[in-house]
Amino acid sequence: MLKVNDIDVYYGDVQALWDVSFEVNEGEIVALLGSNGAGKTTTLNTISGLLRPRKGHIEFLGQELSKMPAHKMASLGIAHVPEARRLFPEMTVKENLLMGSLMPEAKARREESMERVFTIFPVLKERAWQAAGTLSGGESQMLAVGRGIMACPKLMMMDEPSLGLAPFLVDEVFKVIEQINREGITILLVEQNVAHALKACTRAYVLEVGRITLQGTGEKLLRDEHVKEAYLGV
Amino acid sequence: MKKVKLGLVLGLAVVLVAAFALPGCVPEAAPPVAPPVAPPVVPPPPAGPIKIGINLSLTGPKASFGVIDRNSLEIARAKFGVTEIGGRPIAFIVEDNRGDPSIAKSAEEKLATLDKVDLIIGGYSSACGVTQAAAANDLKVPHILVNASKDDITMANYEWVFSGARVPASHYADAMWSFVDEVLIPGGVKKVALFYEMTDWGTSSAKGLRPGFEKRGIELVYDSPYDSTATDFKPMLTAVKAAKPDMIVAVSYLMDAGLLARQAAELRVNVLCYMGQAGGYTMPEFLKLAGENVNYTMSTANWSRIPAWKGEIAGVKWTNQEYYDAYLETYNAEPDYHGSQGFAAWQIALDALLRVDAAGKPINRENIKAALEETKLMTTMGLIEHKEWTDDMGHHYYNQGLPLTYIVQWLNMKQEIIWPLEGKTADYVFPVPKYEER
């Protein structure tokens, strides 16, 4: 579904990614793991078109992404649930959700998707008229994910959905991720919470200082010595 | 992209070089060994045109009047048809000073030293007038002031600066006092509200008015400056109404006069007499903006197309009405007293030039200056003489004329002269009817 081939990405003159390649197949949950500053968010922003690779290609459903303007991604069926939530703080919860479904196909199913989000996250229904800036950390995360669901995407890219959440909420979030995936949305997950992510994902890649160093199924990586040492603290 | 940038940089370079070269292409012929304290006046070459520098605000917020002045000078030049004197053609060199005193000084310096003009005409705003007059006097170029009304300009002893047709700000009201004494005070005016726009002109006019009221025992119940660019004068007029004056005296710029008349009518600020101080109250725009609300408004004035002032220069007869018609025809707009001052400035200049030539002397700065000192000429602003005199406020003026002032009243949407009585075109209406009863 999504193929990233050999991309190099720069911030100005500073290189951030070297020869990054990976792919996501339909129906999978693919995790992109790594510590702070490894280049995970950079990778997502490059797929989203906010950054441009100097070298390499990105393909989504057979279409070349690396030359397409950033705002076209949503219409192709890619939903980006960004890091640090990036909600619209002065808009209400409901308006934030509506913003998720601007593309014609998603717009046609707006009511339906809204119901779906409210079933998954009942608390959002209670807070529907509250400004997004006033939500708690867990609620904002739910809203960010909910906004992604509103887009009825083919691929959802999630950037650190568990960041800064209480442990029981983290479990909750991963449950939701798996549930969304079961409903037919492919997921590209960027995480620092390696243990959780590896359990949830089909396959995973490890990014270290801008390079892919390891890849394999979740179970395989869970048993990998390097992963154990560096990320699982075993 | 690259090509655009290259073109831009090249273009810029050309402009810069031009900026250096254009003013500089006439090499400065400064006197080689002259002592710097008193640079001698370089006599202009006998042949070549007679150069007249025009230094006015043609752009910027004060452009409107600078343009009227320039247009009027052109009309005057066309009207009298003198294109050459003593075999030398007359050339106008126009400089735009944007109403900025430091640019006005730059322009004056350029005219005097690079263009080597024989005479400069200009100065609309007071700020520019001050610096232009000082520069002209330093550079020993005769300068005819057009509008700049600040009293101080001709109170400085500038022997090269002539101010015939322009009225010092504190004398705009001269004609009013006899009217106050003979009509208004007997008619029951005891309390006056004074408001004035807060530039130099408004402030100095107000300063000239206050002692006059004080001397006559008339109480000032309201006295305030205001910003002439405001949209809404109702707060001020509301306060004026609450002060219950018998008479309003207003010093207004241009469009604020119209708005004030309109809004005074809306608020029904009824007084026995609403007296403007020339400026906006005598101009064509006043009628355009205030419509029928102009009626009964009085104003001091120093020019109107009605008085049958006339004269003859270079064998061409003129009247005020002819100037008015020519302006209306050429520029499709009505002139006002600023323009008349511009017209008069060329009358004064042309008269001086012709007298120099008639006396058989070469036309140069010294001789023009000497001729201007002798000026005694009927102009659109009345009889002009450049004299040294002291007024009752103790102001001592040099080379200052005193154009006649009188009072007009708007009646049936027309300006009529009502005072002094010997020049009247209509009888004054006093006290004026209330707004409700009009």
Next chain:
Amino acid sequence: MALFGQTFVTGILIGGIYAVIAVGMTLIMGVMKIINLAHGALMMVGMYVCLALFKSFGLHPYLGMIPAMIILFGIGWLLQKYSIERVFGVETILPESQVLLTLALGLGITEIIRLIFTSNYQCAYTPFSARCFYLGGMSISQPYLVGFIIAMAFVAALHILLTRTDLGRSVIATAQDRDAATYMGVDAKRITNFTFALGTALAAAGGAMLLPIFYTYPDVWHPYLAKCFIITILGGMGSTVGALSGGLLLGVAETFGATYWSPGYRDVVGLIIFVLVLLFLPGGLKKVIGR
């Protein structure tokens, strides 16, 4: 009492017109995060379009408002697309170079208008301009009232546009988080162009409402630009309700300052409010009233 009431009514009526001009500025400032110093000059262009229509076709400024808004929408779009956008987002030592560009544009536009229409003071006087009615000793000017009503209608329509439509929500979203809006599929550049054009059209509407009660000349805009800043800061960036309340508040405060203090210090009142709000109520009235 009549003094107080008259002052209050006058302030409210003029404040409504201020609000329309400022609401365009507050939108642009909210979305682009730069101060648009060309806003006043564009309002002046709107006034001249109305004036030209009035002079040549006798079209009343209230009707001329519609073509004026359309024309200014186009001018705004072009200016944004071909000039301001070029420096927008370019890394510079001082981001304020963009502000300076808008200023240079504003002054340049003023000179173009001067070339076309000359520096003369002009007005669109109709007998309607001076009509008013009286209510308990207070006079209420009809053109002020009509201007106020149209202004309120514009602010309301804008508010509905911004909160009830996808286009409007995209504008607000872009103002709050440009990248996140892009993730949602919003073409932020296009939305910025649209916002600039819409803001410009609203300034033109404000100019059209001023024309029957005021007059115009190429430099007419300077005080209005200052008022727009004050209202934007007072109301909070990007907020229609903030701009409305800010406009009304400024109108009333100025009017009271002029009546009870001195007409000469009228503009100082606004400036003092401005600095106080900056210091003690950062974010403006928006913070207090929600949005």
Next chain:
Amino acid sequence: MAEIKTMAKKSWFLPAILGIVAIAFPPFLGGYFQHLLILMMMWITMATAWNLLGGYTGCVSFGHCVFFGLGAYGGGLLYLHWGISPWWGMIAGPLLAIIAGIPIGLVTFRLRGPYFALSMLALGETFRIVFTNWVSVLGGACGIVSSRTFGVEKLPYYYIALVIAALSVYVVYRLMHSKYGYYFVSIREDQDAAEGLGIPTTRYKMYALIPSALFTGLAGAVYMNYMAYIDPEVVFSLAGISIMMILAVMVGGAGTLGGPILGAVIFVLLNEGIRAAVGPISYLIFMVIACLLIMFLPDGIIGDWAKIKRAFRGKKPVYVGGE
């Protein structure tokens, strides 16, 4: 060619040449050019002073006319009230500017970016209106006509303006080559990070503001003495003083030492040159050029020098790492 380059690299070479030209040349010029040179020196002082606070420290002030105006009024008020020679304004003016600058800084430095710019703009307007209205103390709208110390002579004014301009450039140069300069730039680049490093940002902004106000005030005092006439409309002008200062700096290059100097020279020459050449449409042309400069050289001529060189070289590749 190479020799010239190495010589130019020595930091004293260019200033020395410029200095000799600036000292030796003007007596041979006519009055008009001397006048332009005086204006140029005044603008160099103002642009350099603005650049210290705006360009280096990142506090873009849209209200520097406050300091210019106070600098001018220092001497004006002495003359108006006590008949003291406005010459003393050269001391009183800048002093007044600093005295006003300290509270202004304390209040406005709490704000950042566009908010700081706007608050300064509002202050500039407030000063203008107060000076216009308060007739009894400040002279009001009529302004102050004062005496001229050197009469018709222009050269003394020129040399004084030259010394002040040179002094302002030297002071800024020394400041920027001390630890202060380092702090100033770090505040501009990232105020939060600077605060995180323990730099008292408000105090350092004040250290930038005081010399900035001082030299802007001195320029005002020179203006006052030279023109012998001031009024609030002119010296507290937003479009004529505050904005033009920024424009001069931006054209030359903000945050560079040479930028304000070059910008001021271009500003005066371009302004007067176009005005003399084309008359009333000059302002439009001036603004069009300003627009193009900002659009294509947003960091100014010196700041974008590399860009200009690249444009001249056409498509030739730029070698990184020197020749």
